[in-house]
Amino acid sequence: MSAARDGGPLENNADSRKIADALLGVGSLSRGVWQSIKAFESLEARGVAAVAKWMFGLTVTKEDGATTYTIARPDVTSHVITDAIFDLRKEHSVQS
Numbered sequence: 001m002s003a004a005r006d007g008g009p010l011e012n013n014a015d016s017r018k019i020a021d022a023l024l025g026v027g028s029l030s031r032g033v034w035q036s037i038k039a040f041e042s043l044e045a046r047g048v049a050a051v052a053k054w055m056f057g058l059t060v061t062k063e064d065g066a067t068t069y070t071i072a073r074p075d076v077t078s079h080v081i082t083d084a085i086f087d088l089r090k091e092h093s094v095q096s
Contacts, residue, residue, distance in 0.1 A: 015090075022048045022086040029073055030056040034083035036072035044088035045069055 026048060028034040039045035041062070052058040052071045061070045068085075 018086065018088050019044055019048065022088060023051065025084050025086060026052045026056060026058065026071065028083070029058055029071060032073065035076045035081050036070055037084045037086065038068040038070050038082050040085075040087045040089055041067050041069065042088045045086070048086070048088070 022037075022039055022045075025034065025037045029037060029052070039048055046069075049060045049069045049071060053060045057074065059070075059072045059074050059076070061072075062068070070082075
């Protein structure tokens with residue numbers, strides 16, 4: 001806990017609002033509101049992708065050399081439509 005207060009490694013993470021927005025996006029996927037989302041590669045994006053796959057049974061893909069994860073409903077075979085893009089890197093803002 002003191003690492004975050006002292007400017008340690010936890011300070012380099014995305015803020016909780018960005019992570020919450022991405023998790024809400026995962027919820028929209030699981031309810032069938034959206035077809036797919038993308039998250040720029042980061043430690044936080046890996047966590048969101050893991051939650052999406054493990055808890056919601058969503059499909060997570062990352063193409064070789066790509067800088068984004070695509071998270072989609074299992075019934076979606078084409079990722080032409082991306083409903084939202086989440087940038088969880090600390091220096092960037094969330095886009096939709």
